[in-house]
Amino acid sequence: MFDNLYIAWKYVSYNRVKTTVLIACITLISFLPFSLQLLLNESERQLMSRAVNTPLIVGAKGSSLDLVMNTLYFGDDVPELISMEALDRIAETDLSLPIPMYVRFKARGHPIAGTTLDYFEFRGLKIVQGRQFAVLGDCVLGAKVAKSLALKPGDSLISSPESLFDLAGVYPLKMKVAGILEKSHTSDDLVVFVDLKTTWVIQGLGHGHQDVTKIKDPTLVLKRTDSNVAATAKLYHFTEITKKNMDSFHFHGNLSAYPISAVIAVPYDTKSGTILRGRYLSKEETQQIVKPEEVIDSLLQNIFRIKNVMDAVIAVVALATVLAVVLVFALSLRLRQREIQTIFKIGCSRMTITKLVAAEIMIIVCSSAVLCGIMMLAIHTVSNDLVRMLFIR
Amino acid sequence: MITKRSFLIQQSRVYSWLIITAIFILIFSVRHGSAAEILTVYAVNYPLKYFAERIGGDHVKVEFPAPADVDPAHWNPDLENISAYQKADLILINGAGYAKWVNKVSLPRSKMVNTSRQFKDQYITSKEVMTHSHGGEGKHAHESLAFTTWLDLELAARQAEAIAAAMGRKQPALQKTFQANHASLAKELKALDQKIQAIVSKNPSMPLIVSHPVYDYFARRYRLNIVSVHWEPDEAPGDEQWLELKKILKHHPAKWMIWEGDPLKATIEKLKGLQINSIVFNPCGNVPAEGDFLTVMRQNIENLKMAFDY
Numbered sequence: 001m002f003d004n005l006y007i008a009w010k011y012v013s014y015n016r017v018k019t020t021v022l023i024a025c026i027t028l029i030s031f032l033p034f035s036l037q038l039l040l041n042e043s044e045r046q047l048m049s050r051a052v053n054t055p056l057i058v059g060a061k062g063s064s065l066d067l068v069m070n071t072l073y074f075g076d077d078v079p080e081l082i083s084m085e086a087l088d089r090i091a092e093t094d095l096s097l098p099i100p101m102y103v104r105f106k107a108r109g110h111p112i113a114g115t116t117l118d119y120f121e122f123r124g125l126k127i128v129q130g131r132q133f134a135v136l137g138d139c140v141l142g143a144k145v146a147k148s149l150a151l152k153p154g155d156s157l158i159s160s161p162e163s164l165f166d167l168a169g170v171y172p173l174k175m176k177v178a179g180i181l182e183k184s185h186t187s188d189d190l191v192v193f194v195d196l197k198t199t200w201v202i203q204g205l206g207h208g209h210q211d212v213t214k215i216k217d218p219t220l221v222l223k224r225t226d227s228n229v230a231a232t233a234k235l236y237h238f239t240e241i242t243k244k245n246m247d248s249f250h251f252h253g254n255l256s257a258y259p260i261s262a263v264i265a266v267p268y269d270t271k272s273g274t275i276l277r278g279r280y281l282s283k284e285e286t287q288q289i290v291k292p293e294e295v296i297d298s299l300l301q302n303i304f305r306i307k308n309v310m311d312a313v314i315a316v317v318a319l320a321t322v323l324a325v326v327l328v329f330a331l332s333l334r335l336r337q338r339e340i341q342t343i344f345k346i347g348c349s350r351m352t353i354t355k356l357v358a359a360e361i362m363i364i365v366c367s368s369a370v371l372c373g374i375m376m377l378a379i380h381t382v383s384n385d386l387v388r389m390l391f392i393r
Numbered sequence: 394m395i396t397k398r399s400f401l402i403q404q405s406r407v408y409s410w411l412i413i414t415a416i417f418i419l420i421f422s423v424r425h426g427s428a429a430e431i432l433t434v435y436a437v438n439y440p441l442k443y444f445a446e447r448i449g450g451d452h453v454k455v456e457f458p459a460p461a462d463v464d465p466a467h468w469n470p471d472l473e474n475i476s477a478y479q480k481a482d483l484i485l486i487n488g489a490g491y492a493k494w495v496n497k498v499s500l501p502r503s504k505m506v507n508t509s510r511q512f513k514d515q516y517i518t519s520k521e522v523m524t525h526s527h528g529g530e531g532k533h534a535h536e537s538l539a540f541t542t543w544l545d546l547e548l549a550a551r552q553a554e555a556i557a558a559a560m561g562r563k564q565p566a567l568q569k570t571f572q573a574n575h576a577s578l579a580k581e582l583k584a585l586d587q588k589i590q591a592i593v594s595k596n597p598s599m600p601l602i603v604s605h606p607v608y609d610y611f612a613r614r615y616r617l618n619i620v621s622v623h624w625e626p627d628e629a630p631g632d633e634q635w636l637e638l639k640k641i642l643k644h645h646p647a648k649w650m651i652w653e654g655d656p657l658k659a660t661i662e663k664l665k666g667l668q669i670n671s672i673v674f675n676p677c678g679n680v681p682a683e684g685d686f687l688t689v690m691r692q693n694i695e696n697l698k699m700a701f702d703y
Contacts, residue, residue: 002620097503117479117501133499134475160521195499246497247469252526255496 004352006038008359018332022325026368027375030320033314034372039390040307042383044300047073051292052188054122054272056096056265058280059085061288068295071101071262073388074111074186077105081259086287095123095272095277097219099264102199105173106160111143112192114260122266125188129153130179133195135242136206139175140193143183151177156240157192159202165232173202174240187385200251200258201241208238208249250377265289272373333357354389422440432563435481438465438494438678440543441508443686444553445485447558448574452567456481457680465678466540481557487552489516492541506559508552509542517609539609539674546586546690548610550579589615592694592703599701600647602638602669607653607676620645626654630676635663642667649700672696 012019050072058093059067060080071109081104088100090113099122102114117132119125130153139157141149153155155177175194183189202205212391215221238245251258267273280289333340340353379386413418427511432453436442442457449626459465470478475498478484486495488509509516517539539685544548557575561568593615605613606621624630629636650664652672661671673696675681677689685693697703 063564091502099502117499121501121503129474131472132479134479135499136498195501197496227524231525231527233527235527249497251496322513375445 004359005363007361010297012319012360013365018328019239022328022364023367023371024223025321026365027107027327027371029318030368031372031375034310034376036307036310038106038376038379039383039387040303042386043303043390046186046387047296047300048382051296054264054292056260056263056269056276056289057292058082058090058098058287058289059262059335061286064288064290064295065299067288067290068290071264073105074113076111076189079261082287083169083260084258084260084265087260087263090276092150093276095276096265096267099263099266100196100260101262102196102260104261105162105202107139107157107192107367108149108160110149110190112139112159112194112199112202114194114196115361116196119193120244122264123184125184126182126297127179128182130177133178133193135241135246136195136198136201136234137173138176138178138195140179140181141177142181142189142193144150144189145192146177148278152178153177153179155337171237171239172250173198176241187324187388197251201249203259204248205253205258206251208234208241210248210321247251251328259369278311329357329361351389409465426552430564430567431521431675432482433480434483434485434560435478437495439680440549440677440686441466441485441556442551442680443489444556444578445483445560448553448557450574452564452570453560461677461680462680463679466491466493468492482563485559486573487540487542488513489540489542490538491542506555508555509548511546511555512542512551515548517613519609520605534591539606541607541678544608544676545583545612546582546589547614550582550586553578554580566625577701580644581687583618584689586614586628588694589697592697592701594619595701595703600645600648601700602641602645602650604650604652604656606626608651608674611674617650618645620647624652624655624656624660626652629657629660638667642669651700670700672700 004315007331051068054072056365057067057071059071060082062080063077066075066077067079070077070079082101087100090096099118100115101113101119105112110196111118120132127140128143129146130140141151141157146152148156157175157177159172159175161172175192181188181193194202209231212229220232220235221229222232237247248354251352261321265273265276267276277289280287343353343356344350383386395447430452433447434453434455436445436455437456439457442455445453445455454624456477457465458470458477461470478498481504481625483501484493484505486507487506488506518535519539543552553575559570560571565573567605595617595625597619599618601617603619603621604626606622606623607616608619608621611617612619622634622638622641624634648669650669650671652671653673655673656664656671664671673691674693676687681689
């Protein structure tokens with residue numbers, strides 16, 4: 001047996017190019033369906049576990065998928081915004097706990113999620129370093145954000161401008177890292193959490209500057225009446241919230257009209273959830289209430305439909321590859337006819353020759369299997385992030 | 394075969410297990426029956442603290458960490474205090490823009506109780522605050538609301554009602570106790586409310602000066618004819634302030650001035666020179682040096698009697 005394997009090994013290692021091509025073909029054709037299945041299983045796990053744990057989401061009418069992906073996985077596509085009135089409306093029903101979400105801005109490539117402290121309790125997120133955000137301008141980092149940006153409590157993080165060319169836009173806000181969350185192996189690890197009001201400061205709806213009613217510089221005042229002072233654009237706005245300037249921070253207009261991207265509604269019981277859903281059925285309704293589980297389930301069904309098509313394509317390619325491999329071996333045997341005759345003449349039986357060829361095939365198939373296994377292992381290690389990159393964000 | 398000795402040993406083992414189990418059950422029930430039921434409530438001013446204590450009784454631990462010498466409306470808590478507020482079971486806020494720090498810190502919405510939410514349509518917008526805007530079309534900021542809602546004792550009772558309801562939601566088993574305690578408090582507040590109405594009805598149109606713009610709800614409820622100035626009780630008014638007062642007196646001939654706290658003797662004398670007497674109507678935003686919210690209000694009513702010659 002070992003003799004056969006030794007001779008077969010010598011043969012395959014001598015014909016390196018042919019062997020490499022054969023191993024690559026078999027590896028790729030077996031790796032493709034397995035890896036696809038692994039990624040789909042992982043995406044299903046990631047998507048469903050979070051969706052199942054989020055009872056209801058309220059947002060503007062439109063794409064329910066964008067709404068769910070933005071609220072649960074902090075996706076890049078921001079759904080149409082709603083106002084804080086949507087939150088008050090849910091709170092007043094006394095049917096569920098409303099948790100506001102405003103996922104729109106970024107800080108060094110990571111999404112900033114504006115919410116309230118109730119979110120952390122709802123998701124069971126724990127602070128592992130530092131403290132919870134307490135004042136305007138504080139932020140709490142997901143475990144992976146803290147690691148990738150090498151930030152610790154006490155450091156600063158600057159919000160990114162929405163557009164590089166928006167020269168007249170708001171200044172980026174320098175946020176203080178208050179704490180770091182324990183790793184949760186969910187989308188929360190990749191997010192910068194701030195208080196909802198801090199996102200409004202990032203947007204420019206809230207800001208701090210010197211007291212306009214007391215300034216003497218006429219270039220800073222556009223118009224002064226008995227009850228109001230209109231400031232010019234020259235007025236300097238603070239880009240960092242500190243203990244010293246905290247009192248100067250304020251919000252303009254009615255806070256109930258301020259924007260949020262969604263509201264996570266956590267009904268107090270099943271009946272309350274059903275009643276709440278019923279309140280968004282009117283045709284004139286401008287908001288929608290969705291059950292994330294249903295939205296994600298429908299998304300997964302689409303993914304699996306695509307997967308079936310891909311499976312069929314892979315099956316055809318696999319068949320073609322197998323036929324090509326058979327052809328390669330058949331041609332190879334024909335080319336080696338003289339060599340086989342010589343082996344036969346020096347006294348080897350036909351069985352030994354068959355064993356030799358079988359050993360060659362076994363070496364190639366085993367090498368492909370090992371290579372495929374290594375690649376699967378690599379994919380498994382990065383599947384969490386890969387799924388996020390391919391399917392979620 | 395079971396001997397008498399082994400039977401006794403077995404029996405004593407059974408008894409000791411029973412005793413140990415009973416002790417565990419007792420400890421467990423004591424821990425869950427008393428300590429765990431006590432709600433930790435944080436309030437943003439003294440009236441809310443007082444109402445919560447009256448309604449919750451022994452079932453709540455009410456905290457109000459603002460120092461005694463500051464006005465809680467303008468107090469800013471440090472990180473330690475904010476953290477304590479965050480950990481509370483209930484956070485009682487006054488609403489109507491009271492304690493602006495609430496809008497600048499992160500508190501769990503699910504635990505916050507805006508005690509004046511039910512009557513937010515009755516908030517009074519302060520006319521005396523200068524606002525600002527950015528650019529010609531910008532929205533105004535600092536549009537201020539009058540926030541001393543509890544000086545309208547009917548509104549105070551409604552704030553207490555909101556507290557009772559919130560406590561009841563947190564501890565449904567004690568709902569009846571909280572409602573009964575609220576009913577008793579509301580009765581006392583109503584009695585005081587009626588007393589003030591009776592006093593004011595002696596001379597409802599009498600012009601009054603108030604030392605600070607904190608009496609808006611008080612004036613609206615009891616239909617008082619007031620004009621506000623910005624005088625601090627512990628500071629001697631400047632010449633500009635006296636001039637402003639004289640200007641007001643020309644069209645508002647007040648004989649009495651209502652103060653938040655005891656004014657300086659020199660100020661009292663100077664006011665007397667203008668035929669104006671002083672009385673104190675303490676809004677009681679912070680913990681009083683003596684007594685409680687109701688005793689302070691009773692004293693306020695006594696002071697008010699002097700002005701209305703009741």
